[in-house]
Structure formats: structure tokens, C-alpha cells
Amino acid sequence: MPGELAKDCVVIGDPTEASQIYNKGFYGYPMSGGGLQLEFLEALFLVEASRLEVLSGEKPVPLHKLMAMAASDNRDFEIKYIVYRDLRQRGYVVKTAGEDFDFRVFPRGGSPTTTQTKNWVAARSERALFDMSSFVEDIDRAERTRKELLLAVVDEEGDLTYYSADRAEPKGRLEDPGSGEEVEARLLEDRVLVFDEAGAQRLYGSGYYGKQLGKVLQLSLIEAAYLMEEGRLRVSTLATSRNVPLPRFKKRALKFQPDFELRLSAYRDLRSRGMVVKTGFKYGTHFRVYEDDPDKIHARFLVHCIPEDHTTTWPEMSRAVRLAHGVKKEILFAWVRPQGTEYLRLARVRP
Amino acid sequence: MPGELAKDCVVIGDPTEASQIYNKGFYGYPMSGGGLQLEFLEALFLVEASRLEVLSGEKPVPLHKLMAMAASDNRDFEIKYIVYRDLRQRGYVVKTAGEDFDFRVFPRGGSPTTTQTKNWVAARSERALFDMSSFVEDIDRAERTRKELLLAVVDEEGDLTYYSADRAEPKGRLEDPGSGEEVEARLLEDRVLVFDEAGAQRLYGSGYYGKQLGKVLQLSLIEAAYLMEEGRLRVSTLATSRNVPLPRFKKRALKFQPDFELRLSAYRDLRSRGMVVKTGFKYGTHFRVYEDDPDKIHARFLVHCIPEDHTTTWPEMSRAVRLAHGVKKEILFAWVRPQGTEYLRLARVRP
Known part of the structure; x- marks a missing residue:
């Protein structure tokens, strides 16, 4: 079927042919008078599917010329076209979406005339x-x-990965009753040790803080700082028994973990949501998070902390999602801002 | 059983008690005269196991004092002790290992008097x-x-992950016969497109270069640069048909991928080893690598490229290993140096 190249679209003049293209797939935009205007994306797709031949005057326009024209007035055209083609090939009706997103997709079997948009798509x-x-x-x-x-x-090879993205409000079931009077702990390099067995029991029993290593409860720097903030822990050095007040403790922790304050903010927020928070080191992320007793259930979430003004790369995000997926956990990105910590969820999906 | 605190060890003076401790677990170093010298690590472990009480004069030395003394003359003592304890609890005979490594471990059932060291351990x-x-x-x-x-x-919580580490020499079975005369390709932003169907067929057929997207073969920047180096591809811009020589092409690629030269070096080396190399984006790594036809077999390796003088963090390494493990592939770190590319393999193991 022939279409005529116009300035920024391809026009199918013949009303019968136009309605044939429009009705089978909802390509293009019907014109008064019965013709159809196709966006370059749409025209390219139809050319590749051998349903359309684009002419300029009487002469056929080769594929690479058409693509060059399409690319010239559309930033990231190639990216958009790859996404458009993939969604079309999956059988969806796809239309461009104005300024905010790249495309809108209708539910399977749906169309612009009968159904509402299901997804916004950002390519x-x-x-x-x-x-x-x-x-x-x-x-x-x-x-x-x-x-x-x-x-x-x-x-870079044109392969596609789809992600759904939304906000999350994670909540746990832990009610931490506190651990009574301050527990004594000792600082050894980057570890905090509780030698007092009754104190260790109170800490672990109330909120699963620390980890029993032999006869000693070991707290991470984050746990210790949190418990100090809560007035539940007093720390002195192991070597000289000298008291380590919170500001000095934090300064020290910063040397080991430059992002200590970031992590601590997210830790505090997750704890306030009734969850048990442990390191996510084994998963290459900041935390693994339990909704309740970590000795009885698996961690549901992996949480990666992200500072207010963070810019990262897609491969880094992709890696975090893939990792969580591999261990059957949900990945949450904790966006730590002065006004509070927000949670974003990213999940791989097959549309 | 009592032991006496000495300057940098604990001494069991009684020969019967000494040989009891030595023979059951090969703790310590027998002294002339029948006594036994225990390293602090060993003494601490035995104290925790309630097999030893450490005395100074007549007075028992509390655990935290003993630990403080042990830590004072041993950098990263706490780390080493956690590893020592874990290996001992797994039933291995573990001895400190001189200067190069932290410990040596004997095979299960083995001992310093009967068997050779199985593993060097770095904590x-x-x-x-x-x-x-x-x-x-x-x-x-x-x-x-x-x-x-x-x-x-x-x-940070004292949990342990063990990795085995060795060199690897990956080899594939692909024999790339070349693709005859130069194929024409077009550059569009960060993608290279081959519109010439016969040329596309020659490229894909000889070494599985590129990916067919609709009627067009799409090459990644790395693939295109490699093929240009090999004299198999000529690139011009899609918009103006102007020739893009290799140096200009590389300069452009560097804008999109600051580590382009690093990746290209590893790509070239992997190709020279008869392997098919594709992007590892989905796995959050640089490449996925096939030993043969990628349409018939799964990728065996994920390859992460590392520059000569690279310093990274353990969580980053852990993440890469965990990811590869999750998708049942081996992770190789390609260490790209002027004298050639070397491959290191890191795998999670349970000792």
C-alpha cells in the first residue's frame, strides 16, 4: 500500500486504504476527507511489516532515508522506535503520548476508541x-x-528490559518495647561488642539487634549508633575503657563508611516502620529487611539507600533489581531526603 | 583447665593438660619441657568453648580483657578471630600462616603432623x-x-562469605572465517545500523555480530569498532552519509561510554579466544560470553572489565559474584593491562 512522504509524516490519501490501516491496529490519525496521517514511527513499522511503501513523488523512499528523516526531528528516535516496535510486536496498540511520556499502551485487545490507556511508557x-x-x-x-x-x-544491542515503577510504604510487625536501662558496650575498631550477657539478651530480645558471636553480642556500627541515639547503649573503647559519646562515635563510623549518615537515616526510618534491618552485604546492597523475627522468616526486602540529589546509571539500577530478583526479594530504593525517607519500587516485568 | 597469661601468649604448663589440648584439635605450639604455648586467638576460642580459663597470677582474666590484649598487638584482630572461630567450628584444624596469608587450613580429618595444608586463608x-x-x-x-x-x-555484622579465587583461561569454539569485503554501515546516535542485507548476513553468519532488528542489523559501538579495526566494516553517518574513520568513531563512542577503550580491549581479547561476546547489561555487568553459537547455547561467563590500577570495594565484588551465581554463570574479572588481558575467577564456596 502506498503512502506519500510529507514534511513530518506519511500520508495515505486513499480513504479505503486509510481506514484499512487504521482499523487494523489503530495506526495513524484520521484526517478530515478520509485520509490518514502516519507518524514516522508508525510508517517505519508498517514498511518493515511490508504493509506500506513510502513514496516521494513517484519514487520509493529507501528504509535508511526514511529512518534518517525520522531521526532528524526526534531526539533518541532509535531508542523510541525499538520500544515502539517491540510493544507492537507483542500485540499492543501503542500511541505516542504527548509531552510527559513517550507512549501510551492500551490493554490487550483494547484501542483508543474503546478503552482507557493502561500504561504510560518511558523509553x-x-x-x-x-x-x-x-x-x-x-x-x-x-x-x-x-x-x-x-x-x-x-x-546497547537493542535488547529491551521492562520495569514497572511505583512508590512503596513498607511496614513490619515488630513492636520494639525498648531494652530498659542503657547497655554497656565496647568499641573494637569497627565493631561494637556487648560482653554483658543480660544486656545482650535485652537488646536481641527487644528488636533483634546484633548477632551472637560466641559469648559476645556483636553490633554493627549502624545498630550501635541507632541504639545510642535511643539512649539504649553506652559505648566505651575496649582497649582503654574510655567513654565514646555519640558525636565521636559517628565521626569514627564515617571513616569506615563515608555514607554512614545516609544509611543511618534509612535504618532509623525502617526501624520506625516496625521492621528488622540487617546488612545487605551478601546481596551487594545496603540492607536486607525483615517484617518480623529474622530467625523465623526470610527477609522480604532488599533496600538500597540513595541520597537526595543522586544521579546514577541504568546498569547500576538494573543490577540491583536483577540481584533482588535472583534471591526472590523485592528491591526498594530508599530515597533519603531532609523531609523524610521515601521508598520507590522497581520490578522487572514482561508486558 | 587453667592457662597462664604471658606477654603475647597463654601458657599451659602442665604437660598432661598441654598434650590433651594439643592432641584434640592441634591448638598451640608444644614447648620443650612439655608445656604448650597458645596464641591469643587459640586461647580465646578455647575460653569461649569453656575448655580453658586464663589466669594472671591467681586471678582469672575476663573475656573482654583477654580480647583487648589480643587486639592490641594484632591489626584487624577481630576480623581474623571471626574467621578463625568459624573455620574451627566447621571442624577444621586451623593454624596461623606466617606473613603471606592469615591462616592455613588442613583438609578435613587432617592435621599439621600428618597432612599438608589444603587452603591458604586470607581474612x-x-x-x-x-x-x-x-x-x-x-x-x-x-x-x-x-x-x-x-x-x-x-x-559488618560478623557474617562470613567464603570465596575461592584463581586464574582462568577461557576458550571458545568459534572459528570466525572473516566476512569478506568491507560491509557498509550507518551511524545513528549511539547505534550502528547495517541496511545492506547481504552484508548483514555475512557479519552475523561469520561471528554472530550484531542483532537483527526488523530489517536492519544493529551493531553495538564495541562490535562496530572491533569490526572496523579488523577492516570488515565501513561506517558513515545516517543523516549526511559522511564517512566516519575509526579514530573519530572511537572519540564519539567515548562520549557515550567513558570506559570504551577498556571494554574494547577485553572484547578483542575474548574474541581472539574464539568466544562470542555480547553485552551483559541485563546482568549489570560488562559482557556475557558464549563459547559458541549464542542462538544454540547459554552464555557460560559474565565478564567484568577492570583497569590496570583498579581499586574497588568488597561489596562491589560480592555483588558481581552473587549476580553471576543467581543466573548460573561464572563470573570472570578481566584485568586489562598493557601487557595483555588476564582473567580472574571468584566463586562463592562453602568450606
């Missing part, structure tokens, strides 16, 4: 920077319109 | 920097003595 190159605040803006914009946000990330 | 804190060249030195030193190297990494 991204794996090489694009991942900017946390604009990511959250996208999520919120999608949630305001009650559509799901689908991120389609294109790798 | 590391997850907070310690990971320095590639000293890591490789450790591997080579272990290989020279024909022992396996075991890395015991202690996380």
Missing part, C-alpha cells in the same frame, strides 16, 4: 543517566492519572 | 579496599605453593 537508553528526582516525578505523574508506569530500557 | 573485612594487583599476587602466591586460596570476607 530509555541504558546509557542515559538515571536521575532520581525526575524518576520520582514520572512515578507521581503516572499515579496521578492512575496509570501504571512502564520503563522500557534499551541496551 | 578480609568487607570494608577493606579491594586492590586488584595485591589480589592477583595472593592468587599467584597460592598457586606457586599449589594450595587453594580461600578468601573469608566478614561483613
Whole structure:
């Protein structure tokens, strides 16, 4: 079927042919008079499917010319086209989506004339920077319109990975009754040790703080700082028994973990939500988080802390999601801001 | 059983008691005269197991005092002790190992008097920097003595992860016969497209270069640069058909991937080993590598490229190993040096 190349679209003039293309897949935008305007994306897809031949005057326009024209007035055209083609090949009706997102997708079997948009789609190159605040803006914009946000990330070979993204409000079931009077602990390099067995029992019993190593309860720096803030722990050095007040303790911890304050903020928030928080080192992430007694249940979440103004890369995000997926846990990104910690969930999906 | 605190050890004077401790677990070092010298590590472990009480004069030395003394003359004592205890609790005979490593471990059922060392053990804190060249030195030193190297990494909560580490020489079965005369390709942003169907077929058929997307073969920047180096590809811009020589192409690629040269070196080396190399984006790593036709077999390796003077962190290494493990692939670290690319393998093990 022939279409005529126009300035920024391809026009199918014949009304019968136009309605044939429109009705089978909802390509293009019907014109008054019965013709159809196709976006370059749509025209390219139809050319590749051998349903359309684009002419300029009487002469056929070769594929690479058409692609060059399409690319010239559309930033990241190639990325968008890869996503468009993939979703179309999966049988979805896909339309471009104005300014906020790249595409909107209709539910399977649906169409612009009969159904509401199901997903907003943002097409991204794996090489694009991942900017946390604009990511959250996208999520919120999608949630305001009650559509799901689908991120389609294109790798350097044109392979696609889809992610759903939304906000999360994780909640646990732990009620930490406190541990009575301050427990004495000793600082040894980057570890805090509780030699007092009754105190150790009170700490572990109330909120699963620390880990029993032989006869000693060992607290991580984060746990110790949190318990000191709560007035539940007093720390002195192991070597000289000299008291270590909280500010000095934090300063020391910063030497071992430059992101100590970031982690501590997220730790505090997760604890306030009734969850038990342990290191996520084995999973290459900041925390693993339990909704209750870690001796009885598996950790449900892996939590990765992200500072307010964080910019990262897609491969880093991809890695965190993939890791969590591999161990059957949900990944949450804890976005630590002065006004509070927010949680974003990213999950691999197959559309 | 009592032991007497000495300057840098604990002494069991009674010959019967000494030989009892030595014979059941090979703790300590027999002294002329029948006594036994215990290292602090050993003494602490025996105290925790209630097999030893340490006295100073007539007075018992409390655990935290003993630990403080042990820590005062031994850097990273706490880390070493956690590893020592864990290996002992697993039933191994463990002895300190001189200067090069922390411990040597005997095979199960073995002992210093009857068997050779099985593993050298290096105890590391997850907070310690990971320095590639000293890591490789450790591997080579272990290989020279024909022992396996075991890395015991202690996380902030005292949990242990063991890794075996060695060199690898990956080899594939692909024989790339070349693809005849130069194939024409077009550059569009960060993608290279081959519109010429016969040329695309020659490239994919000879070495599985690129990926068919619709009617177009798409090459990654790395693939295109490699093929240009081999005189198999000529690239011009899609928009203006202007020729893009290799140096200009590389300069452009560097803008998208600052580590482009690093990746390209490893890519070239892996290709020269008869393997098919594709992006590892989905796995959060640089490459996934096939020993043969990627349409018929799964990728065996994930390869992460590391520059000559690279210093990283243990959590980053842990993450890469964990990821590969989750998708049942081997992780190789490609250490790209001017004298050639070397491969190091790190695998989680349970001792």
C-alpha cells in the first residue's frame, strides 16, 4: 500500500486504504476527507511489516532515508522506535503520548476508541543517566492519572528490559518495647561488642539487634549508633575503657563508611516502620529487611539507600533489581531526603 | 583447665593438660619441657568453648580483657578471630600462616603432623579496599605453593562469605572465517545500523555480530569498532552519509561510554579466544560470553572489565559474584593491562 512522504509524516490519501490501516491496529490519525496521517514511527513499522511503501513523488523512499528523516526531528528516535516496535510486536496498540511520556499502551485487545490507556511508557537508553528526582516525578505523574508506569530500557544491542515503577510504604510487625536501662558496650575498631550477657539478651530480645558471636553480642556500627541515639547503649573503647559519646562515635563510623549518615537515616526510618534491618552485604546492597523475627522468616526486602540529589546509571539500577530478583526479594530504593525517607519500587516485568 | 597469661601468649604448663589440648584439635605450639604455648586467638576460642580459663597470677582474666590484649598487638584482630572461630567450628584444624596469608587450613580429618595444608586463608573485612594487583599476587602466591586460596570476607555484622579465587583461561569454539569485503554501515546516535542485507548476513553468519532488528542489523559501538579495526566494516553517518574513520568513531563512542577503550580491549581479547561476546547489561555487568553459537547455547561467563590500577570495594565484588551465581554463570574479572588481558575467577564456596 502506498503512502506519500510529507514534511513530518506519511500520508495515505486513499480513504479505503486509510481506514484499512487504521482499523487494523489503530495506526495513524484520521484526517478530515478520509485520509490518514502516519507518524514516522508508525510508517517505519508498517514498511518493515511490508504493509506500506513510502513514496516521494513517484519514487520509493529507501528504509535508511526514511529512518534518517525520522531521526532528524526526534531526539533518541532509535531508542523510541525499538520500544515502539517491540510493544507492537507483542500485540499492543501503542500511541505516542504527548509531552510527559513517550507512549501510551492500551490493554490487550483494547484501542483508543474503546478503552482507557493502561500504561504510560518511558523509553530509555541504558546509557542515559538515571536521575532520581525526575524518576520520582514520572512515578507521581503516572499515579496521578492512575496509570501504571512502564520503563522500557534499551541496551546497547537493542535488547529491551521492562520495569514497572511505583512508590512503596513498607511496614513490619515488630513492636520494639525498648531494652530498659542503657547497655554497656565496647568499641573494637569497627565493631561494637556487648560482653554483658543480660544486656545482650535485652537488646536481641527487644528488636533483634546484633548477632551472637560466641559469648559476645556483636553490633554493627549502624545498630550501635541507632541504639545510642535511643539512649539504649553506652559505648566505651575496649582497649582503654574510655567513654565514646555519640558525636565521636559517628565521626569514627564515617571513616569506615563515608555514607554512614545516609544509611543511618534509612535504618532509623525502617526501624520506625516496625521492621528488622540487617546488612545487605551478601546481596551487594545496603540492607536486607525483615517484617518480623529474622530467625523465623526470610527477609522480604532488599533496600538500597540513595541520597537526595543522586544521579546514577541504568546498569547500576538494573543490577540491583536483577540481584533482588535472583534471591526472590523485592528491591526498594530508599530515597533519603531532609523531609523524610521515601521508598520507590522497581520490578522487572514482561508486558 | 587453667592457662597462664604471658606477654603475647597463654601458657599451659602442665604437660598432661598441654598434650590433651594439643592432641584434640592441634591448638598451640608444644614447648620443650612439655608445656604448650597458645596464641591469643587459640586461647580465646578455647575460653569461649569453656575448655580453658586464663589466669594472671591467681586471678582469672575476663573475656573482654583477654580480647583487648589480643587486639592490641594484632591489626584487624577481630576480623581474623571471626574467621578463625568459624573455620574451627566447621571442624577444621586451623593454624596461623606466617606473613603471606592469615591462616592455613588442613583438609578435613587432617592435621599439621600428618597432612599438608589444603587452603591458604586470607581474612578480609568487607570494608577493606579491594586492590586488584595485591589480589592477583595472593592468587599467584597460592598457586606457586599449589594450595587453594580461600578468601573469608566478614561483613559488618560478623557474617562470613567464603570465596575461592584463581586464574582462568577461557576458550571458545568459534572459528570466525572473516566476512569478506568491507560491509557498509550507518551511524545513528549511539547505534550502528547495517541496511545492506547481504552484508548483514555475512557479519552475523561469520561471528554472530550484531542483532537483527526488523530489517536492519544493529551493531553495538564495541562490535562496530572491533569490526572496523579488523577492516570488515565501513561506517558513515545516517543523516549526511559522511564517512566516519575509526579514530573519530572511537572519540564519539567515548562520549557515550567513558570506559570504551577498556571494554574494547577485553572484547578483542575474548574474541581472539574464539568466544562470542555480547553485552551483559541485563546482568549489570560488562559482557556475557558464549563459547559458541549464542542462538544454540547459554552464555557460560559474565565478564567484568577492570583497569590496570583498579581499586574497588568488597561489596562491589560480592555483588558481581552473587549476580553471576543467581543466573548460573561464572563470573570472570578481566584485568586489562598493557601487557595483555588476564582473567580472574571468584566463586562463592562453602568450606
